[in-house]
Amino acid sequence: MLTDTAIRKAAARDKAYKLSDSGGLYIHVTPAGGKHWRLKYRFGGSEKLLSLGPYPAVSLAEARKARDDAKSALRDGKDPGILKKLYKLTKAQHSEDTFEVVAREWFALNKSKWIEHHADDVIRSLENDIFPLIGSMPIRDITAPLVLAALRLVEKRDAADTARRIRQRVSAIFVFAISSGKAETDPAAVVLGAMAPVSKGRLPAITKLPEAKAMLKKVEGEVAHPVTKLAHRLLALTALRPGVIASTPWYELDAIEDDLWLVPAARMKLKLAQKRDEARDHFVPVTKQVREVIEALRTLTGRGPMAFPNQRHAHKPMSENAIGYLLNRAGYHGKHVPHGWRSTFSTHMNETFPADRAIVDLMLAHVPKDRVESAYNRALHINRRKELAQLWADIILEGAPPASELLKGPRR
Structure with missing residues (x-):
């Protein structure tokens, strides 16, 4: 021996x-x-x-x-x-199995399940917030503290909800890696309890009309790119979801007929099966003020595929966060978020026109909870929706300059 x-x-x-x-x-x-x-x-x-x-x-x-x-x-x-x-x-x-390599394999496998806008959001969040930090590391060497450190940087942008969505995506990548024999554990699964809490309940929104009008005026006086300001105004006018506004392609706006903008079900916040149902297409009344926004926007982005393009990649939609950052700079952090315009519209219109509650819900593209209500809402009530939309546009933009003036303001 x-x-x-x-x-x-x-x-x-x-x-x-x-x-x-x-x-x-x-x-x-x-x-x-x-x-x-x-x-x-x-x-x-x-x-x-x-x-x-x-x-x-x-x-x-x-x-x-x-x-x-x-x-x-x-x-x-x-x-x-x-x-x-x-x-x-x-x-x-x-x-060779770095986190980025495995993540892109996972993305390629799953992107066919998602609508294009969501798929772009998934890969963009990884490219911006995760790959620069741990993308080049072998996936087996990544630990929970490293994952948490990357997510902390997102949280510091006051984006706790975004950080949690990214954590879910990172966790799904590790699960994919484990099943492929490229990793043994999912460090993203154990960091959830250490992440910043997300406030539950309704999103902050200003619902009183005088305050909402004052907010619109203040926001439009900020130093910002005119495309972002026009997106915010269109959001206030239509009460669409921010993601729908941000991902608007020009071919939809070019196809407007009879003062109606058709937003396909595939771009709405619906379950995947509903996104394939043309009966779920959403019709947005095009008021005089909405048309002014579209025409002003056309002078800036009309030659590209996206109405509200990403400033770095013209073929991709703008970030949904751009409107939120504009509201924050105007002093409305924690008081009003882009999605809050839906609450502003709903509150005022339901209080002013209580008999039209079902039609207001239809204008908000709310998915009915029962079949009876769903059958009722399949009736489009287009004429009344146009009337209500014009009444709202006249009220919320009362005293505001035309959309073309937003092209002349201070730019960021």
Whole structure:
């Protein structure tokens, strides 16, 4: 049996020689003084040799454990030499499995399930907030503290809800990696309890009409890109969801007929099965003020595919956060969010026209909870919706300058 002392004292000789331990394990000493662990064994009736690495990089204890593992493999009818080659190959493959590589494989597999706008949001959130920090790291080496550190930077933007959505996506990537043999744990799953809480309840919204009108005036006086201001005004006029506004393609606006803008079900906030149902298409009345916004916008972005393009990538939609940041700069952080215009519209119109409650819900594209109500809401009531939309536009923009004036204001 070998000892560390005996191995250290083994001097070089004119010819190579070996120092035996037990079970076929020995040290091969070269004429240059190098010492290498080797294991002699028999498999399939043939004598074979397995290299276990140099001493002292591989200690005596580690060499003996490798010998014992090899013997265990032999008892199971497996060749330790083949297992070592497979291990090296697998390790080499895994070294190429960075988080970004695996994440893009996951995205390619799943993007067909999502509408284009959501798919763009998913990959953009990873490219902006995750890949720069942990994208180049082997996915097996990523720990919970590293994931949490990346999410903390998102939370610091006052975007706790966004951080949680990104965490879900990162967790799904790790689950995909585990099932593919590229990772063993999901560190994104354990960080949830350490993340900043998200305030529950209704989103903040200014619902009193005088305050809402004052807010619109203040927001439009901010230093900002006119496209963002026009998006905000269109949001206030139509009470559409911010994501629908942000992802508007020009071909929808170019196809407006009879003062109606058709938003396909595929772009609405619906379950996937409903997104494929043309009966769920949403009709937005195009008031005089909405048309002014569209015409002003056309001078800025009319040559591209998107009505509200991303400033860096014209073929992609603007970030939904752009309108939120504009509201925050105007002093409405925690008081009103882009989605809040739906509450402003709903509150005023329901209080002013209580008999039209069902039609107001239809204008908000609310999905009915029961079949009876759903059948009622399939009746479009287009004429009354146009009347209510024009009444709302006249009220909320009373005293406001035309949309074309927003092109002249201070720009960021």
